[in-house]
Amino acid sequence: MQRPCPTCGRVIAGPREAxxxxxxxxxxxxxxxxxxxxxxxxxxxxxxxxxAEIDDELAPS
Known part of the structure; x- marks a missing residue:
C-alpha cells in the first residue's frame, strides 16, 4: 500500500500491519x-x- 498522509502529505508505504x-x-x-x-x-x-432520514426513506418497507 502506498498513499499520502492526510496531514503532512508524506508518502507512506508498506503493509497495513506495519x-x-x-x-x-x-x-x-x-x-x-x-x-x-x-x-x-x-x-x-x-x-x-x-x-438518518435518508436511511429511513431508503429502507425496505
Whole structure:
C-alpha cells in the first residue's frame, strides 16, 4: 500500500500491519488531526439527523 498522509502529505508505504498510525504517517500527524477535530476546524457538513432520514426513506418497507 502506498498513499499520502492526510496531514503532512508524506508518502507512506508498506503493509497495513506495519503502519500502526494508518492512515497517518506518525503519531504526531494523528494527534494534529485529532486536535483539528477538537478545535472544530473540521466538521461534518450534513447534520446526522438528515442522514438518518435518508436511511429511513431508503429502507425496505
Amino acid at each position: 503502519l500502526p498510525h494508518r492512515p497517518f504517517c506518525s503519531e504526531r500527524c494523528r494527534l494534529i488531526d485529532l486536535r483539528s477535530w477538537l478545535d472544530e476546524e473540521f466538521r461534518i457538513s450534513t447534520p446526522l439527523y438528515a442522514i
